[in-house]
Amino acid sequence: DAKTTQPTSMDCAEGRAANLPCNHSTISGNEYVYWYRQIHSQGPQYIIHGLKNNETNEMASLIITEDRKSSTLILPHATLRDTAVYYCIVRDVRNTGGFKTIFGAGTRLFVKA
Amino acid sequence: DTGVSQNPRHKITKRGQNVTFRCDPISEHNRLYWYRQTLGQGPEFLTYFQNEAQLEKSRLLSDRFSAERPKGSFSTLEIQRTEQGDSAMYLCASSLVVRGPNEKLFFGSGTQLSVL
Numbered sequence: 001d002a003k004t005t006q007p008t009s010m011d012c013a014e015g016r017a018a019n020l021p022c023n024h025s026t027i028s029g030n031e032y033v034y035w036y037r038q039i040h041s042q043g044p045q046y047i048i049h050g051l052k053n054n055e056t057n058e059m060a061s062l063i064i065t066e067d068r069k070s071s072t073l074i075l076p077h078a079t080l081r082d083t084a085v086y087y088c089i090v091r092d093v094r095n096t097g098g099f100k101t102i103f104g105a106g107t108r109l110f111v112k113a
Numbered sequence: 114d115t116g117v118s119q120n121p122r123h124k125i126t127k128r129g130q131n132v133t134f135r136c137d138p139i140s141e142h143n144r145l146y147w148y149r150q151t152l153g154q155g156p157e158f159l160t161y162f163q164n165e166a167q168l169e170k171s172r173l174l175s176d177r178f179s180a181e182r183p184k185g186s187f188s189t190l191e192i193q194r195t196e197q198g199d200s201a202m203y204l205c206a207s208s209l210v211v212r213g214p215n216e217k218l219f220f221g222s223g224t225q226l227s228v229l
Contacts, residue, residue: 098158
């Protein structure tokens, strides 16, 4: 699975959009982009995933560039409860043998009042 | 169903002792995973089960570690002769895989192990 690069930390004002970037320049055509987040003292929580089209759900939007080498997770109206570590993960769709992908250190998002 | 449940939440033990953790996945989920997480790092894959079969183990999983999932329901992770380097958060996750590549993991809150 391709490696991802994320900023170590980011700040966002409450009520504003939080845009979390992820670089995956070595991504292959068979690899999905997944986002999880981990709030303090909890296990990671699935947010969203996509292959090449932009995706939106009740939690967030995922924007993937046309060349698929980077993506942005958007939390449209960040709240204090969105303060967490956000993990960007790439996984080969041909891999049905278990979710063994490396999570990395992620981006620590601090939402400030 | 309230999600993936892990017990205990915290475990303090002395070096050399054996410890066992339990994970109850979401019912009807056929896959169950164990991960380990140290401070400031993301979760690292240890092993996973498809129903009751343990399909893969990471090289991180030394011979002192053993996991079981009898009857394809709950799972236990045992660490024998604990070492200080085993101190970490042990996370369990489950998923339902029917066909196709899309798999969403649901994690428990973990068991924090401290080896003194």
